[in-house]
Amino acid sequence: MLSIITIVVPIFALIAAGFGCRRFNLLGVTAATELTRFVIYLALPALLFQTMATTRWQQLNQPGFIAAFSIGVAVVFIASLWWRMRMRNRRHLADGAIDSLNAAYANVGFIGFPLCFMALGQEGLAPAIIATIITVCILFAIAIAMIEFSLQQERRPLLAFIKVARALSRNPLLLAPLLGALWNLSGIALPDAITSLLKLLGAAASPCALVSLGAFLAAKQATRAGAGVPVLVLLKLLLQPAITWLLAFHVFTMPIAWANAALLLAALPTGTGPYMLAELYKREAATTSSVILSSTVASLITLALCLGWIAR
Helix, strand or coil: CHHHHHHHHHHHHHHHHHHHHHHCCCCCCCHHHHHHHHHHHHHHHHHHHHHHHHCCHHHHCCHHHHHHHHHHHHHHHHHHHHHHHHCCCCCCHHHHHHHHHHHHCECHHHHHHHHHHHHHHHHHHHHHHHHHHHHHHHHHHHHHHHHHHHHCCCCCHHHHHHHHHHHHHCCHHHHHHHHHHHHHHHCCCCCHHHHHHHHHHHHCHHHHHHHHHHHHHCCHHHHCCCCCHHHHHHHHHHHHHHHHHHHHHHCCCCCHHHHHHHHHHHCCCECCHHHHHHHHCCCCCHHHHHHHHHHHHHHHHHHHHHHHHHHC
16 A cells, blocks of 8 residues: 555645646646647657657567457447447537546556556566557547547548548657657667657656646636546446456466556556547546546555455
């Protein structure tokens, strides 16, 4: 429990810093938006490019882990989307996609890496890399494609598809990992200066996103969260790890360290990715910010239970 608290406290400290700075006007009214733009267009693309450009493909050859973690993410994402679109006050598909991301998007980058390293040692880092690619690259890309498609007003399918493809081709969160993978395949090592630049920018992604979230929470509109927050938190912290545990320990074959990592990574709280998308596309972000905060607090219990299972 102390290890989990040690990891989670800095997250709340950064959110509180953003909240306090905005409340006392140390940050302006557009601070949350501008910080988010910095993360989306510079910091996070640098992190994604570096991850894909420097990861050895041999590390990713764990089909059992990939299947268990991916199926858990997919089931929760689809279930959440179905529930949101079937509600009495039916959600727009763009908002439904963001809500589904709230329920399936694990905070792998900021909590997953240190938690896996502390619980499993060096063996826990490779699973965290795979989970990052699945979550930040693949799941993010699917959500972005859904949002772009839902916001198109073109009724002719072919033209709508072309417009969506153009929008996706300009999205830095999709271009960065794609270019990183192509660079990796080329076999050319990144120059040291470029590597240092990418590390500096990538290291700023999570802190700036959390400060941006705190600044957003300081605004009045952040108090009007949707009624579905508890359900989204339960889907993230209970259903996703339960499905992943069943698949990792009873269906697919993998080393025990990878199965333990799959459980821990699935039990992580919601990351800041959905919030950044809500800000980028000017969608309602109060529900997203509430899910991030609530799931992070509640994960103190769920992660402790998972660590207890692993220790036993």
